[in-house]
């Protein structure tokens with residue numbers, strides 16, 4: 420509850436202040452509804468834009484980056500629905516005067532600049548929202564279509580300016596532009612990133628490289644379990660793809676070095692398999708709180724494939740101080756990254772034990788891997804891996820009586 424307070428407070432301000440200033444007096448009910456829905460929608464869009472700003476301090480303050488992205492979606496959807504009510508309320512207001520006028524309000528060709536800009540903004544919003552909600556769209560297409568939403572906001576701001584804005588309300592569209600620029604310049608173009616250089620590359624398994632990065636200016640204040648966004652640039656024989664992708668830290672060095680285990684899952688990560696020492700990188704973060712504040716007592720870690728990275732970083736930082744059992748699943752023998760290292764941790768660490776095995780491409784039989792002992796419901800469970808595996812493991816643990824609050828997982832696929 421406390422974690423949601425800063426965002427709730429900011430949203431109330433972003434939504435409440437413009438609605439309060441613009442609140443109509445002495446107008447008909449539909450005209451008033453149109454004005455209120457317009458400003459309510461723009462307040463929700465401001466909250467939506469705030470939640471896409473990618474700064475470690477903001478993510479920490481508002482809960483986490485994943486939580487911010489979740490709210491970003493909900494605010495976007497709410498804004499979309501409320502904004503659709505704006506032209507409808509205007510048409511109903513015109514209808515009350517004369518039915519033919521209602522059609523004139525809804526027909527873009529019967530309008531002038533303010534109406535055209537409003538309609539264009541609405542069309543971009545509709546197209547952008549449909550693509551944002553289509554979960555099967557490939558990530559790169561989805562990202563490109565997201566620009567339609569930015570275009571919708573810029574057109575909506577122009578719509579407000581052309582209509583003529585009262586001075587006290589000017590901050591609202593300016594803030595919207597400011598939030599977009601903040602995200603684009605600091606996150607997408609990397610102004611907020613720290614420069615690193617690849618100092619070592621090795622291949623712990625098929626289609627996986629582990630890259631060690633050394634800081635070129637300052638080290639990041641990161642913990643095991645956190646992730647960074649990394650963009651790789653050009654090197655002696657390597658052409659970077661320059662786009663930022665999230666990777667979990669797999670090791671932290673004494674001099675600020677950090678390692679990332681990267682599995683070839685798409686175009687960019689496939690290309691990154693040929694990384695070489697000397698390539699420069701921009702790193703943003705750290706983000707996330709997976710494994711932080713790990714409760715005392717018995718823990719169960721479940722890792723699928725490259726989802727081993729946060730657990731590896733934790734083990735590499737030192738032996739656990741309370742009992743931990745790791746269940747590590749991989750498709751086939753050639754995919755068993757870091758297995759030797761994990762086995763040596765299990766042999767030397769008094770509190771650490773390991774069950775590792777091939778699971779092929781199907782969900783494993785959890786009842787064999789994680790016996791339903793009397794201790795299981797009191798165990799803190801941490802899961803990281805492909806969404807299907809995580810969902811199946813959560814289902815099994817809940818069925819064994821592990822409370823939902825004791826199950827923590829890291830998703831490698833949030834948008």
Ligand SMILES: Cc1cc2nc3c(=O)[nH]c(=O)nc-3n(C[C@H](O)[C@H](O)[C@H](O)COP(=O)(O)OP(=O)(O)OC[C@H]3O[C@@H](n4cnc5c(N)ncnc54)[C@H](O)[C@@H]3O)c2cc1C
Pocket residue numbers: 557558559646663664665666667668680681682683684685686687688689725728830831832833834
């Ligand atoms: C918090 C987090 C931690 C991760 N840690 C690791 C790790 O330690 N090792 C590892 O190999 N992979 C990790 N991933 C997954 C990794 O980010 C994707 O595999 C990679 O971005 C794929 O990019 P691509 O262009 O090769 O593939 P694409 O085909 O473009 O994408 C494949 C899938 O990866 C996801 N993805 C792509 N780009 C991004 C992006 N910029 N932001 C968020 N998701 C994206 C999408 O779900 C997409 O559907 C992590 C992802 C997240 C969200």
